[in-house]
Amino acid sequence: MARVLLKELNKKFDGTHAVKNVNLEIRDHEFVVLVGPSGCGKTTTLRMVAGLEDITSGEISIDGKVVNNLAPMDRDIAMVFQNYALYPHMSVYQNMAFGLRMRKFEKPEIDRRVKQAADVLGIHALLERRPRQLSGGQRQRVALGRAIVRNPRVFLFDEPLSNLDAALRVQMRVELKRLHDRLETTAIYVTHDQVEAMTLGDRVVVMRDGMVQQEGAPLELYERPANRFVAGFIGSPAMNFIGVSITASGDALSAEAPGLRVRVPPQKAERLRRYSGQRVILGLRPEALRPAGASAPGDFAFEATVEVVEPLGSEILLNTRVGDSPVVARVDPAVRTSPHERVRLAFEPERAQFFDAATEAAI
Amino acid sequence: MIEGARWKKWLWFYLPLGAFILALLFPFYWMVVTTVRPDGELYRPWNHPLYSPFWTSHPTLEHVKDLLQETLFNTWMLNTMFIALVATLISLVCGVIAGYALARLTFRWAGLLGTAIFVTYLVPQTLLFIPLAEIIRDYHLGDTPWALILTYPTFLIPFCTWLMMGYFKAIPKELEECARIDGAARWQAMLYIIFPIAVPGILSAGIFAFTLSWNEFIYALVFLSSPEQKTVPVGVTSELIRGDVFFWGSLMAGALIGSIPVAFVYSFFVEHYVAGVTGSIKG
Amino acid sequence: MDAAKPAQLQFVSRGPISRALEREATLAFWLLAPTLAILTVFIAYPFVLGVWLSLSNSTVGEPGHFIGLANFHKIFADSIFRTAAMNTFVYTGVTTVFKLALGLWLAMLLNRHFRGKSWVRAFILLPFIIPTVLSTLAWKWMFDPTFSVFNWFFWKLHIINSRINWLGDPDLAMVSIMIVNVWRGVPFYAISLLAGLQTINPDLHEAAAIDGANRWKRFWYVTWPLLLPVTMVVVLFSVIQTFADFQLVYVLTGGGPANATHLFATYAYQIGIGTGLLSEGAAISLAMFPALLLVVVFQLWYIRRVENR
Numbered sequence: 001m002a003r004v005l006l007k008e009l010n011k012k013f014d015g016t017h018a019v020k021n022v023n024l025e026i027r028d029h030e031f032v033v034l035v036g037p038s039g040c041g042k043t044t045t046l047r048m049v050a051g052l053e054d055i056t057s058g059e060i061s062i063d064g065k066v067v068n069n070l071a072p073m074d075r076d077i078a079m080v081f082q083n084y085a086l087y088p089h090m091s092v093y094q095n096m097a098f099g100l101r102m103r104k105f106e107k108p109e110i111d112r113r114v115k116q117a118a119d120v121l122g123i124h125a126l127l128e129r130r131p132r133q134l135s136g137g138q139r140q141r142v143a144l145g146r147a148i149v150r151n152p153r154v155f156l157f158d159e160p161l162s163n164l165d166a167a168l169r170v171q172m173r174v175e176l177k178r179l180h181d182r183l184e185t186t187a188i189y190v191t192h193d194q195v196e197a198m199t200l201g202d203r204v205v206v207m208r209d210g211m212v213q214q215e216g217a218p219l220e221l222y223e224r225p226a227n228r229f230v231a232g233f234i235g236s237p238a239m240n241f242i243g244v245s246i247t248a249s250g251d252a253l254s255a256e257a258p259g260l261r262v263r264v265p266p267q268k269a270e271r272l273r274r275y276s277g278q279r280v281i282l283g284l285r286p287e288a289l290r291p292a293g294a295s296a297p298g299d300f301a302f303e304a305t306v307e308v309v310e311p312l313g314s315e316i317l318l319n320t321r322v323g324d325s326p327v328v329a330r331v332d333p334a335v336r337t338s339p340h341e342r343v344r345l346a347f348e349p350e351r352a353q354f355f356d357a358a359t360e361a362a363i
Numbered sequence: 364m365i366e367g368a369r370w371k372k373w374l375w376f377y378l379p380l381g382a383f384i385l386a387l388l389f390p391f392y393w394m395v396v397t398t399v400r401p402d403g404e405l406y407r408p409w410n411h412p413l414y415s416p417f418w419t420s421h422p423t424l425e426h427v428k429d430l431l432q433e434t435l436f437n438t439w440m441l442n443t444m445f446i447a448l449v450a451t452l453i454s455l456v457c458g459v460i461a462g463y464a465l466a467r468l469t470f471r472w473a474g475l476l477g478t479a480i481f482v483t484y485l486v487p488q489t490l491l492f493i494p495l496a497e498i499i500r501d502y503h504l505g506d507t508p509w510a511l512i513l514t515y516p517t518f519l520i521p522f523c524t525w526l527m528m529g530y531f532k533a534i535p536k537e538l539e540e541c542a543r544i545d546g547a548a549r550w551q552a553m554l555y556i557i558f559p560i561a562v563p564g565i566l567s568a569g570i571f572a573f574t575l576s577w578n579e580f581i582y583a584l585v586f587l588s589s590p591e592q593k594t595v596p597v598g599v600t601s602e603l604i605r606g607d608v609f610f611w612g613s614l615m616a617g618a619l620i621g622s623i624p625v626a627f628v629y630s631f632f633v634e635h636y637v638a639g640v641t642g643s644i645k646g
Numbered sequence: 647m648d649a650a651k652p653a654q655l656q657f658v659s660r661g662p663i664s665r666a667l668e669r670e671a672t673l674a675f676w677l678l679a680p681t682l683a684i685l686t687v688f689i690a691y692p693f694v695l696g697v698w699l700s701l702s703n704s705t706v707g708e709p710g711h712f713i714g715l716a717n718f719h720k721i722f723a724d725s726i727f728r729t730a731a732m733n734t735f736v737y738t739g740v741t742t743v744f745k746l747a748l749g750l751w752l753a754m755l756l757n758r759h760f761r762g763k764s765w766v767r768a769f770i771l772l773p774f775i776i777p778t779v780l781s782t783l784a785w786k787w788m789f790d791p792t793f794s795v796f797n798w799f800f801w802k803l804h805i806i807n808s809r810i811n812w813l814g815d816p817d818l819a820m821v822s823i824m825i826v827n828v829w830r831g832v833p834f835y836a837i838s839l840l841a842g843l844q845t846i847n848p849d850l851h852e853a854a855a856i857d858g859a860n861r862w863k864r865f866w867y868v869t870w871p872l873l874l875p876v877t878m879v880v881v882l883f884s885v886i887q888t889f890a891d892f893q894l895v896y897v898l899t900g901g902g903p904a905n906a907t908h909l910f911a912t913y914a915y916q917i918g919i920g921t922g923l924l925s926e927g928a929a930i931s932l933a934m935f936p937a938l939l940l941v942v943v944f945q946l947w948y949i950r951r952v953e954n955r
Contacts, residue, residue, distance in 0.1 A: 052540050071668045072543040079544045085537035089559045098555075099545030146545070156544075380755045380766075383748075387770050387833065390784045393795065397787065409797040409809065457681045464677035468670045476678060478946065483689050484883075485942045487890035489911035490931045491689065493918045494696035517688045520681050548664045549673055578777045580893045581911070585919055596779040600897060611787055618780035629775050630768070 002063045002153035002186050003028050004049065009058035011044050011210075018044045020210040022058075026188060031180050033189045033201035036233070041210040042190045043158060049188060050156055051075050062153060073102070078147035079156040082163060084139045086131040086146075093127040096146045103150075117145040120179070137168050144176075148183065155187040161196065173199055194234050198222070206230045228360040231283050231353060237317065239283045242325045243357070248276045255282050255354075258323030263299040265349035271363050272354060280363065283353035286317070289329035291337075292346035301346035304329075306339050318343065394622075397615040398426055405612055426612035427620070435590050436617055439598035444624065446508050446594065447576035450515035454572050457516065458523025459565060463553055465524065466531035467539070477528075483521050488581050496585050510586040511594070515576055522575070523568040530564030531557065570632045577625050595621040699928035706922035717929035727930060730908035733820060734934075737909060738888045741827045742881060748828065749835025756836065757843045767837070774833045782897040785826045789813050789898070813899050816906035823898055823907060827888065835880055842876030843869070875952050882945040886938060910934045 004026040011019040019041040026032045034042035047053040049060055051072035060067055067075050078099075087095050093114055100110045118124045121141045131139060140160060147155060160176075161169045177200055180187060191197055197204045198218040205215040206229070214226040218234075225231035232238045244255040246264065253264035253272055262282075264272050272280070292301050304320035304327055311333070318329040320343065329345055337343055354363040397405065399422040430436050465477045495514065496505075504510040534557060542552035558565070583594045590602055599617040603610055667673045700717055703710035721727040756767060773781060788795050789812035800806045812822040846869060854864045892911035895901060901908040901916055908916070910930060918927015 050540075050544055052543075071548070071665075072540075073546045073548060075544075077544060079541065081537045081541060083535065083537055085535070085541040087538060087542070087556055087560075098542070098547075102542075102546035102551060146541075150545070376755060376758070376760075379751065383752050383755070383832075384766060384770065387773055387829065390781060390788065390829075391772060391776075393788055394781075394784045397784075406793065408792050409794050409801065457684065460677040461681040464674040468674045468677075470671040470674045473674070476682070480681065480685070481946075482942060483685055484886060485935075485938055486689055486693055487886065487934075487938070489890045489892045489914065490934055490938075491692045491696060493914065493924055493928045493931055494692040494699055495688070496919070497699075497924070498692055498695065513684075514688050516684050520684065524681065548660060548668060549670075550664070550667050574775055580777075580779055580896075581915070585915075596777050596893075600779050600783065609787075611790075611793075614783055615787065618783045621780050622776040625775055625777065626772070629771075 004154055004186060004188065005059075005061045006045070006049070007059040007061075009045065009048065009060065010056045011041070011048060011053060012056045018210050019048070022207075022210075022212055024205060024212065024215065026186060028186055029184045031187045031189065031200060031202045033191060033197040033204045034207055035191055035194055035197035035204060036207035036213075038192060039209075040207040042192075042207050045207075046156055046158055046188060046190045049154070050077060050079055075154075076150075076152050077154045077156055078150050078152040079158065080140075080143045080147050080160045082159040084131075084143040084160075084163075086139055086142055088131050091128050091130060092123065092134075092142050092145075095131070095142060096149050099146065099150045113149045113151075114145075117149045120148065120182070121145050136164050137172065140164065140172060144179070148179075153186065155185050157187065157189040157191075159191050161191070162193075169196075176200060195236065198234065204234075206233060224362070225283075225353065226362055228281060228283070228355040228362075231355070231362070235285055235287075237286050237328050237330065239285045239353070240289075240325075240327045241355075242282045242284070242322065242327070243279055244282045245279050246272055246275045246277065248273075255280070257282075257325065259304075260302045260322050260325075262302060262352075263349075264354075265300070265352055267350060268352070268354055268363065275356075275363070279357045281355040281357055281360075283355060284327070284347055285351065286328045286330040288347045288351040289327070289331070289345045290347070291329075291331055291335055292344045300349050300352075301344055303342055303344050306337055306341050306343055309338060320345070394615050394619045397611060398619050399423060400612065401425070402612060426616040429610075430613045430616045430620070434602060434613070434617075435593070435598060436595075436620070438591055439593050439595045440621070440624075442508060442592065443577060443594040443596075443621075446511045446515070447573050449508075449512045450519060450576050451569055451572040453512070454516045454519035454523050455565065455569050457520045458568060458572075459527050459558070459561075461520070461524045462527025463531055463557065466528040467536070467553075467557070480521050480524055483517065488518065488579070492581050492585050495582070499586050505586055506588050506592050508592070511579070511582055514582055514586075515579060518579075519572045519575060523572055526568045526571070527561065527564055530561045534560055566632065570628055573628055574625050696928050696932060699925050700932050702925050704924045706924060710925060713925075717926050718933075721926060721929055721933070726905045726908060727913060727933075729905065730910055730913040730930075731933070733907060734889060734909045735937075737820065737824060737827070737891070738885055741824050741831065741888055742885055744824075744828045745831040745835050745884065746877070746881060748832045750839055752832060752836040753839035753843055756840050767840075771833045771837060773830050778830065778893045779897050781830070782826060782894055785829075786813070786898050789822055814903055816903050819899050819903060819907045823894055826894055826898065827891070830894075831884060831888070835884070838876060838880045839873065842873045846872045878948050878952075879945075882941060882948075885941055889937060889941075890934060 004024075006022055006024040006026075009019055009022040009024075010017070022041070022045060024032075034045060036042050044053060048055050051067070051070060055068050062075060062077075086092075087098065090098065096114045096117060097110050100113060105113075114127070115124070118127060121144055123138065123141050123145060126134060126138060126142065131142070134142065143160070161172050164172060173196060180200075189196075189200060201218055203215060204218050204221055206213040206221065208229055214221060214230045221230055221234050225234065228241065232241065242257050242260065244257045244260070247254050247256055253269050253276065255262050255264055302322060304318075304322045306318055306320050307326075308319040310317040310319065314333065316331050316333055316335055318331055318335075318337065320327050320329060327345070355361065356363055396417070396419060400419045401421050401423045402425075404419055404421065461480070465473060465480075499505050499510045499514075504513070538556055538560070539552045542556045543549065547555065577595070579594075580596050583597045584601075587593050587597060590598070593602070595617070599614065599621055603614050603617060667676070701712055701714060703713050703716070752770070756763070787793070791797075791809055791811045791814055794810070794812065796812070797806070797809050800810070811818065813819050850868050850872075851864055854868050859867065890911055891909060892915065895907055895909055895912045896915070899907045901912045905913075910933060914927045914930035917923050917930060
């Protein structure tokens with residue numbers, strides 16, 4: 001249980017600036033997820049916390065002590081790797097006991113801890129087996145077991161679920177969450193999967209190109225993305241982006257694009273006034289759109305041509321086109337429509353997001 | 364059509380393969396036959412009517428007996444075995460740790476040193492033997508097994524290093540990283556995690572080094588002079604010829620028995636040996 | 647480190663040596679030190695000494711003084727040296743070509759599936775495994791002018807009437823030595839090339855066959871290019887070994903008849919150790935160096951190129 005502080009953290013590799021001025025505070029007991037596309041710097045950041053990469057500039061401290069120059073063995077952390085990294089020449093028991101042996105724990109204590117961790121993870125029956133005899137899910141559990149026996153101050157996870165098949169991934173996600181609730185150890189988790197980020201994290205940090213784009217509770221990122229990248233990254237299917245021009249007619253502001261003309265919601269009107277006559281980006285999540293009858297008010301509705309219908313059973317994804325822009329809508333399975341039909345889509349005004357066309361920041 | 368195909372297979376496959384096998388193994392067969400042939404039969408000229416090369420009706424062990432009892436062959440075998448084992452051990456230790464350093468550690472001179480070790484192949488034994496003979500003499504190592512035990516690693520270590528580098532590179536670095544996070548120092552991760560996993564490679568390197576030691580000739584020839592100190596290759600070629608007379612029976616017996624340790628080690632570890640050869644080529 | 651956790655070591659105490667070895671550069675130094683020491687003392691130092699010897703007039707028991715390139719002038723004027731030099735180049739060139747061709751053929755034969763394949767693979771490496779002088783002695787016996795089994799064989803086939811003096815005829819002797827060298831080298835080439843062949847994805851051959859390529863075309867356009875890296879490495883290794891060869895000639899002919907089959911190595915031995923003229927012997931040995939240097943430089947360049955592709 002520990003606080004981890006990243007201050008002005010930078011990492012340069014031979015000309016590539018992989019991590020740029022990252023500032024992050026991870027509080028005690030928190031489960032923080034670093035998420036972003038590959039190459040965004042999340043793994044490098046994690047590895048610097050682990051001590052596997054040197055820090056170019058900046059500071060990392062755990063519980064108030066600066067650990068920049070400490071070897072990994074001295075940082076009292078544990079890491080779970082994407083490829084499990086189980087020692088192939090040792091049994092599961094020996095794998096889990098290795099760290100304790102290196103730290104010169106007494107044999108009975110080692111035994112007690114290993115058995116305890118094995119019970120928590122349900123791998124007691126596997127203790128004498130070799131890694132190659134285990135399935136993917138079992139290996140992952142052993143990797144977890146190896147981490148928890150040491151009772152470290154911080155858990156680090158490097159995309160631990162990426163190698164598992166879809167069904168197993170969902171199952172392990174739930175188990176991880178349960179484990180965290182039980183152990184309450186501070187954790188930093190890296191993934192490229194935004195679903196994992198949203199379901200596991202107390203707080204989510206979205207990274208791109210080495211920089212933190214936004215950090216906050218999952219729901220906050222979903223409802224109030226700070227920029228277009230975060231808006232498009234969080235949520236699946238991704239948010240729809242339509243380039244619009246802001247026009248003013250008297251007091252009312254409208255957002256216009258070929259085939260679309262909607263009113264700017266009153267909450268956003270103030271901030272969008274200065275964009276009058278300019279182009280901005282309108283963001284609408286697929287789940288925010290629903291089919292509307294002809295009688296629905298036209299302020300917050302528009303017409304679209306259906307191109308592809310994807311019935312998922314629990315819902316239908318309508319791939320439509322509005323003017324030049326593709327728009328995806330997530331609608332009730334009862335909706336009946338087919339390609340080439342025109343459909344009218346409406347949205348709640350407060351769910352419309354706007355982004356500056358140049359800086360991509362949320363307006 | 365099946366008829367035609369079979370005939371083709373015989374011509375293009377079985378025949379050439381058979382010819383290769385015959386050509387490659389015949390000399391060994393000849394060695395064996397000569398060893399057990401009595402002298403009378405042995406020294407028949409090639410156009411003698413009774414020349415029957417491929418078998419003998421009176422096999423005898425007198426050549427082998429002569430070899431083992433009348434000559435210093437046993438001593439040579441012990442010498443060679445001792446030298447080969449110690450030199451292999453030294454070379455393995457040096458080669459394994461050097462290979463690890465070059466494959467897994469990043470440091471400024473890595474590339475240069477790797478090339479330097481590789482480039483020692485540039486200087487074969489036949490280029491160095493004259494100055495080395497002087498050095499050996501100056502340090503009073505001449506005519507002792509140590510002259511060879513200390514010089515054989517010069518060609519064994521580069522090979523072992525190369526081979527081990529290939530093996531180490533194939534081990535995922537996450538294993539070391541995990542070990543270090545678990546609480547191991549760098550050297551502990553190397554020793555307790557990486558080396559055990561690389562055991563097949565170490566075995567291959569050791570076997571190859573062993574056979575290379577047995578095969579070395581010029582250093583042994585130049586640095587050793589007393590018959591008691593000689594190794595098998597040198598002893599057999601120098602001591603079994605008196606004047607201009609070649610005692611072929613004993614010579615072949617010596618050649619045959621002298622080959623046995625290497626063939627024995629090889630037979631147990633063929634897979635590892637082949638892996639060693641191919642690993643060094645691909646690495 | 648603070649010890650706020652009960653029954654748990656936070657900061658594992660390690661000796662100063664452990665800590666010093668945590669630095670990559672420090673650990674690397676100590677791991678490479680023994681190797682570098684041995685190679686410096688027993689390769690670098692003798693090499694330098696060898697160069698000095700070749701530039702002086704030392705003999706056994708009498709350290710000489712610097713005489714510049716006199717030794718080299720002397721040996722280049724020596725007709726035996728010139729013969730040895732030519733022999734070495736021809737020997738290396740011819741045997742390499744044959745070893746490559748035959749080795750490749752054997753590798754392709756071994757690349758198929760047949761019963762007893764692993765046995766065959768194991769046995770054919772024997773010429774390479776068995777100590778060279780020992781198997782060469784067997785060849786010497788087989789080549790013996792009076793008792794040669796080859797002579798018997800050809801005589802039985804009515805190809806010859808008088809004996810073939812395999813090792814005694816100045817023209818034939820070199821050929822005989824080359825035969826033994828090829829015999830010894832083919833397995834090494836075969837096994838290495840076989841490994842290379844096995845890394846070639848069979849899908850490529852099938853795709854080529856579907857595209858209409860016959861056997862020869864498939865070999866030339868698919869197999870050969872993919873095999874080139876392995877081939878280059880094998881050839882370059884083998885060239886260095888063959889160029890510096892000593893054992894075969896020493897055992898079979900000792901350099902004769904009449905100094906006709908000398909190579910650099912055997913002539914250096916005869917002059918340096920046999921007659922005790924250390925400096926001249928050293929000069930002969932060093933004459934190998936330029937050619938070897940070229941080969942290794944080429945090897946390094948080629949490997950760099952392959953790695954960077």
